[in-house]
Amino acid sequence: MRKYFIAGNWKMHKTVSEATALATELVAELKGGPNKYMIAPTFTSLDAVSKIVKGTNILLGAQNMSTDEQGAHTGEVSPLQLKDLGVQVVILGHSERRHTYKEDDTMINKKVKLALSHGFEVILCVGELLEEREAGKAEAVCEEQTRKGLAGVSADELKKVTIAYEPVWAIGTGKTATPEDADAIHAFIRKVITSMYSASAAEQMIIQYGGSMNAGNAEALLAKENIDGGLIGGAALKAETFKPIALCK
Numbered sequence: 093m094r095k096y097f098i099a100g101n102w103k104m105h106k107t108v109s110e111a112t113a114l115a116t117e118l119v120a121e122l123k124g125g126p127n128k129y130m131i132a133p134t135f136t137s138l139d140a141v142s143k144i145v146k147g148t149n150i151l152l153g154a155q156n157m158s159t160d161e162q163g164a165h166t167g168e169v170s171p172l173q174l175k176d177l178g179v180q181v182v183i184l185g186h187s188e189r190r191h192t193y194k195e196d197d198t199m200i201n202k203k204v205k206l207a208l209s210h211g212f213e214v215i216l217c218v219g220e221l222l223e224e225r226e227a228g229k230a231e232a233v234c235e236e237q238t239r240k241g242l243a244g245v246s247a248d249e250l251k252k253v254t255i256a257y258e259p260v261w262a263i264g265t266g267k268t269a270t271p272e273d274a275d276a277i278h279a280f281i282r283k284v285i286t287s288m289y290s291a292s293a294a295e296q297m298i299i300q301y302g303g304s305m306n307a308g309n310a311e312a313l314l315a316k317e318n319i320d321g322g323l324i325g326g327a328a329l330k331a332e333t334f335k336p337i338a339l340c341k
């Protein structure tokens with residue numbers, strides 16, 4: 093049985109004091125909870141939130157990471173700096189990075205390999221645009237992003253990778269994929285992992301759903317065989333909206 097992995101992506105929200113307050117609430121509310129948890133505040137709040145979640149059942153995530161360890165990379169944050177702050181998980185290839193900031197599969201793959209080489213867990217996000225779905229290309233897009241994102245990742249390293257299927261048209265829009273549609277893509281991604289690695293690697297792979305997941309739809313999504321958790325944006329910004337998802341069994 094795969095354990096659910098429920099992760100909050102706070103995106104570009106919250107000052108340090110707001111982030112500290114939410115993290116403190118979540119530590120209390122999720123103590124002893126049944127699932128694996130992560131919260132990813134903005135870079136500016138990582139240090140403060142790190143001190144709060146340290147030693148709890150909530151992992152500390154970063155929302156992105158540089159392709160390089162150090163050097164002339166204005167505005168970037170290196171794996172060494174994230175490690176220094178106690179970050180354990182890095183979200184890579186989020187659709188906002190792909191589409192707004194033009195990160196391509198080659199760059200994302202470089203980040204994935206660098207993060208794994210530094211011992212981080214990685215959440216690799218994949219997902220199609222609305223026009224790609226309407227053109228019947230959802231599977232092809234997810235396959236390409238999965239294959240290219242994981243190129244050169246060993247079977248052993250893969251154990252530290254979670255895939256988040258996030259249909260771009262469902263992110264922050266209030267539109268969710270139906271549990272059936274989401275499950276079909278998750279099953280398809282599992283097949284891609286089987287062909288890249290092995291059936292047992294695919295069986296163990298945690299595949300999160302992301303895109304307007306909330307307290308009202310989480311249970312139905314998580315009930316599906318291939319949906320193993322959630323990467324949650326909007327509903328992760330308050331303890332009262334994150335907790336019902338986080339406590340799903």
Ligand code: PGA
Pocket residue numbers: 101258262263264265302303304305323324325326327
């Ligand atoms: P959302 O964001 O839950 O606000 O749709 C999900 C994500 O982008 O990770």
